[in-house]
Every structure is written in C-alpha cells, then in structure tokens.
Amino acid sequence: MKIPFLDLKAVNAPYEKEINQAMKRVVDSGWYLKGQETEAFETEFSDYIGVKHTVGVASGLDALRIILKAHLEMGEMEEGDEVIVPAHTYIASILAITDNRLKPVLVEPDLNTYNIEPDLIEEKITDKTKAIMIVHLYGQNAYTEKIGELCRKYDLKLLEDAAQAHGAYYKNKRVGSLGDAAGFSFYPGKNLGAMGDAGAICTDSDELAQICRALGNYGSEKKYVNSYKGFNSRLDEIQAAILRVKLKGLDEDNQKRRVIADYYLKNITNTVITLPTLRNADSALNSMSHVWHLFVVRTENRADFMDYLEKEGIQSLIHYPIPPHHQKGYFEFHGLNFRVTEKIHAEVVSLPVSPVMIENEVDAVIDAVNSYRF
Ligand SMILES: *Cc1c(COP(=O)(O)O)cnc(C)c1O
8 A cells, every 4th residue: 555645636636626616717707816716715714713804925934924024014023123933843934034134033842742832932032022923833723821921921922823723723713813913824735725825814903914915915005006115925816716615625624634643643552653742631622723734753763764654655754854943044043952843853754644544544554653663
C-alpha cells in the first residue's frame, strides 16, 4: 500500500462538480476581481468565524503583513516596535513582522502542544511591545486566558496567525475571532484550500477592516484616490467562488481529520514516538480546539524513522526542518538560542492526516509506527 502525505486531487474530488459550476459562473460573468463572489465569500466566512468583517487578500502572508501595516497607518504602532511571536512557527508569521520594520520578539513554545508557552511571554514585554501574535500551529488553538490577561494588562493588540486552524475553537468561539485581527491562508494544502494563492483578514473593527481593504487595493478607498501607500493584494473571483463551495464542507472535513487523529492518539503505542498533546486538556470542548492541519509526532531518531516509513510506503514530512532563527535570511537571530524550538525542529515528523484517508490507510500507519524499532 502507498499512502501519500496529502492527495489534493482526492481532497477536492467531492467538490469537483460544484467547483466547476462555480468557476463557469465566474467565467461567464465577465467580472474577475472585486465582485459578487468575493463579497459573498467574505460575508459567509465572517458568519462562519464569528466576526464582523472579512477582507479577502492574495495570501496568508499578505493578510498578516496588511494587518500590521494597518496598525502602523492608524498610529497604533511605529517602526521598531516589538511584536511577540512564537520562535517555533512557519516563517511567514515572522516575515510579516519584519516586512513592516517591526521587531519580532521570539518566545519558546511548549514542547508538548508546540504552541507558544504563555508563561514565558511576560518576561519578554518591554515599553516597545505593541502586540502578541499567536500562531495556532498545526491546527490547534494557541489562545489561553493568560495571553488575554497580558494583552489587557499591558495594552497590547492580540493578533492571530490562523493560517493552519480554520474552524478550530477556543471554548465556544472560533479561532480568528479571539483577538483584534486574524490572518488566514487558503493555500491549497490548508484545511480550507483554494486552487492557487488566497488569504483573508478577519476583524470586528470597522476602522481596521476599512484600512486593510484599502491597503490591499493600492491604498485606495475610491478609484484613483490613494489614502495610503498600499499595494495590490486581492482575493480573486475564481478563488472566492471555489472557497464558497469548500467552506460548506469544512466542518465535516475537519471532523474527519479529528476522527483520524483520535484514532492515532489512542492506538499508537510505540514508546519511542511522542504523540502531540492537546492544550486545555480539562475543557469539555477540548477536541474542538484542534483541526489537525498536521499530525506531528516526535522521535530522537527522525531520519531513521522516516526512512522506515518510506520503506513501508508511508509518506511523511517535516514541519519544519530549520527554525526561523537559524534561517540564512534571519542572520540577525543567529546568536539566539531556543532550546525547545531547536529540539522540536530536530525531532518532528508529520504523519498523513486528511479528510480522504480511509480506514485501511489509517490502520496501516498505526501498524507501521507501532512495529518500528530503532
Ligand atoms: C501557510 C501559512 C502562512 C502563509 O500563508 P500563505 O497563504 O502561504 O502566504 C502563514 N502562517 C502560517 C502558520 C502558515 O502555515
């Protein structure tokens, strides 16, 4: 048996007929940007997440960049101000900060949940700190009451990088509605994926939404009148039409991921493999706090384990092999040490999880992992 990490064609197959109809609708309309599909998707996504505004943009990275740029435009932040962000994240979270000439202040994650460690944040707060950007990594909510308290105590903005966690909950609220603004990515492999690049900003603030919308459209609110130095970052009609179709199946797709993850958690018993842990393990809604974008385990013998999986026909990947502070592009961080982040980057392996995996495949992964010996 060959088990691919993620078969995108199969993921999209159940939606294919409706997607083709939606794309034809756009082609036939003769209107390809800033039209009805984008507007309808924005309304539907706002209802889904539980926010007042969604602003469609060209990618997840742009969503985060634009949110921060809007704060500079509003005078809420200045160049050189600090944004707290997990040291263990996908590089885009940090790129959005440095692109705005703000300073990322990296904080170690919790080794078991992989999300930012709330108890290590306060010691990093200075006079220049303006925001905490939490990242709901691998699909799990990263927000805790402690983080909310710190934002209130120090008057900080709470920003969410929700690029991996469409549909996840904190208690009875969706991630993306927990702070001042959130960035989503609809990169094809995300839980809600387009067929190309796409992203969105979610916020309850009228002013922030309006500025973000202008920034993604050359800084213009009215054609040929430019209030800001913006750029071109828009969600197009084709992608919006596709996303409208797939949004309707998102909860069901996420639930399928949860069933698989739950099965892995209960049945993988090999002690050389460390399983991921849910945060807020005491909450009744706990299982809803994770949408399992990735199922990430740890082992000290990663290369050997991955070779073994490959021989068993199971494709696995590493998210991510090099921590941001060791990337060549971030030479300014090279002197920093983040022991937990480095350990995670050295040991993590992502096992296949997707809405289209069948029982046999899940069983085969479990059997292979349990039979592994170093
Ligand atoms: C995918 C991702 C992004 C960037 O999204 P793009 O649409 O690829 O620009 C940002 N943050 C995280 C955590 C991501 O996983």
